Amino acid sequence: MILTYLQLALSFVRVSLSAYGGGIAAISLIRHEVVVIRGWLSIEEFIRVVTLAEMTPGPLIVNTATFIGFRLAGVPGSLVATAAVLSPALLLLTVLLLVARRLKSQRKLQVPIQDAVKPAVLALMLMAIISFGRHAVTDLSTAVIAALALLVLLLSRRKVHPVLVVIAGGIAGLFLL
Amino acid sequence: MPSLWGMFAVFFRTGLLTFGGGYSILPVLHYELVDKRHWLSELAFTDIISRATAIPGAISVSAAFLCGRLLRGKKGSAAAVLGMTIPSITTMIIIAAFLFDYAQHPPVQRFMKGAAAAVTAQITYGVWLYARSAVRSIWVILAAVPLFAGVAFLGVHPLLVVAASLLVGGPLVYRKAQLKAAHSFGAHSPAVPSPGDQSPESEYSKLME
Known part of the structure; x- marks a missing residue:
């Protein structure tokens, strides 16, 4: 049992350290760990888990880790997997904040860093749109739903909670897909 | 300045109302923190998203951590991260334990396909929010x-x-x-x-x- 916890922790720490661009990017890493390396789930089961994690509220990485941890070792397993997938990023951010505090006395270094990282952030974001959209927008109906949703979001700024648009998309899916 | 409990509540709601993870959270966070409550300036928001993207890991959780830290220090970051993650951990455990098979029903699948298409728009809109402020x-x-x-x-x-x-x-x-x-x-x-x-x-x- 202890071994399961350790393997869970190790696998999800590894996933976390190379998971760039949010959930979708992490999925292939998690599949590699869970299906290929450990053999905890079959690929069919894994696909079902990911579909489920996408439709459950909250971060995709957290959902997938929680589910797989629960499958293997119950509630403690889910907590171990989730803590493992979150702690590297939070530790890294804490260290970066300490470094940033050191730099505070030298603002001339801080601003160039903030500005210089922006092109990379934009590139990674575009990548995330494409890798998510490739799975979600697969035919004309889903393309229409996505286009209308974007239009509503752009035009109704500050007035409509974004989740309403997602729920509307789901209801449209019930009738159109 | 927001109370710790108030921050926890806002991030709890954000975690509960965000689907798809990653950048789909940007519009919701922007709506809650910049547009509605004015806890963060446009510039602080952009800076937080830059940092959350530049390191590996769950972007939404990293962003919550940084928002909490900026608004209320260490306790604030703990409140924000807990608020962000508790809804998904709880719902996921409940689903894994009781509802896994129900999620495979065709109507549920159709709803989720439509929602995923809308989430693509939400992610695109989130990137637009970032770009609008970052590209000067x-x-x-x-x-x-x-x-x-x-x-x-x-x-x-x-x-x-x-x-x-x-x-x-x-x-x-x-x-x-x-x-x-x-x-x-x-x-x-x-x-x-x-x-x-x-x-x-x-x-x-x-x-x-």
Whole structure:
């Protein structure tokens, strides 16, 4: 049992350290760990888990880790997997904040860093749109739903909670897909 | 300044109302923190998203951590991260324990397909919110194009893209700041802003104009 916890922790720490661009990017890493390396789930089961994690509220990485941890070792397993997938990023951010505090006395270094990282952030974001959209927008109906949703979001700024648009998309899916 | 409990509640709601994870959280966070409550300025929001993207891991949780830290220090970051993650951990355990098979029903699947298409729009809108505030100069876009090509077509590791952006762009922005400072304060002044010019906003626009 202890071994399961350790393997869970190790696998999800590894996933976390190379998971760039949010959930979708992490999925292939998690599949590699869970299906290929450990053999905890079959690929069919894994696909079902990911579909489920996408439709459950909250971060995709957290959902997938929680589910797989629960499958293997119950509630403690889910907590171990989730803590493992979150702690590297939070530790890294804490260290970066300490470094940033050191730099505070030298603002001339801080601003160039903030500005210089922006092109990379934009590139990674575009990548995330494409890798998510490739799975979600697969035919004309889903393309229409996505286009209308974007239009509503752009035009109704500050007035409509974004989740309403997602729920509307789901209801449209019930009738159109 | 928001109370710890108030922050926990806002992030709890955000975690509960965000689907798809990652950048789909940006519009919700922007709506809750910038538009509705004015806890964060547009600039602080952009900076938080930059940092959350530049390191690996769950973007939404990293963003929550940084927001909490900025607003209420260490306790704030704990409140934000717990608020962000507790809804998904709880619902996921309940589903894993009781509802896994129900989620395979065709109507549920159809609803989720439609919702996923709308989430694509939500992610795109989130990127637009970031870009609108981050792109103050054509150079940001010109630099993003080869970085995107590297990550999308050449399979370059995202960490290398972040490093390249910092190592090439950093000195350029720094140099530009020094030239600007030398120009405005006289040739012997160092590139340190004058005391009345401490806000990142003013400093930022000075650099990118």
